[in-house]
Amino acid sequence: MTASRKLLSILIPAYNEQEVLGALRTRLESTAAELPELDFEFVFIDDGSKDGTAETVRGFCDEDPRYVLVELSRNFGKEPALAAGFDAVRGDATVVIDADLQDPPELIPEMVRLWELGYDDVYARRTSRAGESWVKRATSRLYYRMLERVARVEIQKDVGDFRLLDRRCIDALREITESQRNTKGLFSWIGYRKVEIEYERDARAAGTTKWNYPRLLNLALEGLTSFTTAPLRIASLLGTVVSAAAFVYLAVIVGRTLFSDYHLAGYPSTMAVILFLGGTQLLALGVVGEYLARVFVEVKQRPVYLVRRVTGRSIEAAAMPH
Numbered sequence: 320m321t322a323s324r325k326l327l328s329i330l331i332p333a334y335n336e337q338e339v340l341g342a343l344r345t346r347l348e349s350t351a352a353e354l355p356e357l358d359f360e361f362v363f364i365d366d367g368s369k370d371g372t373a374e375t376v377r378g379f380c381d382e383d384p385r386y387v388l389v390e391l392s393r394n395f396g397k398e399p400a401l402a403a404g405f406d407a408v409r410g411d412a413t414v415v416i417d418a419d420l421q422d423p424p425e426l427i428p429e430m431v432r433l434w435e436l437g438y439d440d441v442y443a444r445r446t447s448r449a450g451e452s453w454v455k456r457a458t459s460r461l462y463y464r465m466l467e468r469v470a471r472v473e474i475q476k477d478v479g480d481f482r483l484l485d486r487r488c489i490d491a492l493r494e495i496t497e498s499q500r501n502t503k504g505l506f507s508w509i510g511y512r513k514v515e516i517e518y519e520r521d522a523r524a525a526g527t528t529k530w531n532y533p534r535l536l537n538l539a540l541e542g543l544t545s546f547t548t549a550p551l552r553i554a555s556l557l558g559t560v561v562s563a564a565a566f567v568y569l570a571v572i573v574g575r576t577l578f579s580d581y582h583l584a585g586y587p588s589t590m591a592v593i594l595f596l597g598g599t600q601l602l603a604l605g606v607v608g609e610y611l612a613r614v615f616v617e618v619k620q621r622p623v624y625l626v627r628r629v630t631g632r633s634i635e636a637a638a639m640p641h
């Protein structure tokens with residue numbers, strides 16, 4: 320009996336990546352040629368690109384039946400694009416890879432080898448991050464250290480989305496219908512057998528990064544509020560401590576006024592207390608607001624992404640949002 324051939328999906332979210340697609344195709348196809356025992360499908364998610372990304376990939380689809388293009392109705396961001404990809408891939412395993420060639424496709428055979436040994440999630444840890452400023456590296460290191468401390472899931476440091484996921488991981492990720500997603504946290508959350516490989520992260524082959532600080536800050540806050548309610552706890556603890564201290568202070572003042580002839584000129588201390596309490600209240604309110612905002616967005620139950628068009632596969636066969 321011959322074992323049936325396995326299908327490996329390569330999932331590539333792409334937003335304005337026109338310049339790099341030719342080089343990406345060459346490297347993906349030579350990697351695929353190294354693994355003749357597997358069938359491949361290259362699933363591109365065009366995340367509302369404004370350049371010729373969709374047209375270029377559509378061209379690939381015309382020439383080679385292994386290519387699939389899912390065009391989203393607008394730019395949703397990388398996380399929703401990945402969600403669209405998880406719904407679209409059909410492989411026994413899926414490799415998530417950035418379009419900009421920062422993740423070397425040459426690592427895929429090594430990932431496949433580990434997958435065949437029985438691992439479900441083979442993730443790549445980068446040992447260097449060429450072309451990224453030290454500010455970006457330092458802030459990302461600090462952030463993940465903090466998140467790991469307060470959240471209950473283990474967050475892998477220096478690990479991006481570049482990884483091979485077994486079918487069961489993809490199915491697990493599809494069960495998660497949160498609309499504000501932090502995919503990296505979700506990879507940890509689902510669990511399964513994980514193994515790490517190391518690589519040097521290259522600088523982008525072409526084009527520019529789609530991230531900027533406001534976007535990163537947003538991702539950071541999303542990660543924090545979707546994985547931990549610790550800030551709520553801190554807000555209530557802070558409230559308790561401050562009120563307890565204020566109560567003690569009040570008792571002291573009353574005692575002193577009644578039992579001694581000590582009379583306080585109250586302005587500075589009153590100001591200090593009012594400002595302090597006002598500040599803490601605003602902070603705590605803000606924290607509550609952050610979580611309420613998440614609830615607000617989630618209860619609307621909007622789809623995570625919308626598909627405009629699928630090329631390279633019949634529409635019925637392509638998985639649509641649940």
Ligand code: UDP
Nearest residue numbers: 332333334366396397400417418528529530
């Ligand atoms: N990306 C996307 N939608 C976006 C932003 C980015 O699909 O709104 C894709 C992008 O095309 C690339 C990957 O996500 O394939 C990573 O983006 P980028 O290289 O800009 O991020 P960085 O490597 O700087 O973290």
Ligand code: MG
Nearest residue numbers: 417419421523
């Ligand atoms: Mg990049």
